[in-house]
Amino acid sequence: MSDVRCERCQKPLEIGEHPFCPHGFPVVGLKQIGDEIDEVNENVGHTPVHFRSRSEKRRYLKERGLMEFVRHVGAPGSDRSSKTTRWV
Secondary structure, eight states: OOSOBOTTTOOBOOTTSOSSSSOOOOOOSOOOOOOEEEEEESSSSSSOEEEEEHHHHHHHHHHTTOOOOOOOOOOTTSSOOSSOOOOO
16 A cells, blocks of 8 residues: 555555546556458459458458568668568
8 A cells, every 4th residue: 555645535546546536447458449441452352352340351361361561661761660670
C-alpha cells in the first residue's frame, strides 16, 4: 500500500491503478483492431478480388501461397528505417 491518495476521494492508490475517479486497473490485452475492411485488390489474380475482412484476405492469400508485399523505405537521408530490419 502506498501513501499516495486521490485528491478528489482520498482513496489510497495502488501501483498500476488508474489515478482518476473512478479508480480501477486497466484491462490489458483485450483491445483489438477491427477485422472489417472494404478492399478491392487487383494484384492477387486475373480479376479483382473484393475482401470484406482481414481474416478473409489472410485466408485467401495463404490458400494461394501469396504474401503481402513490404517495401523498405529508409528515413530521409538514410537507408535505415525504424519500421523495417535487415533484409538479407
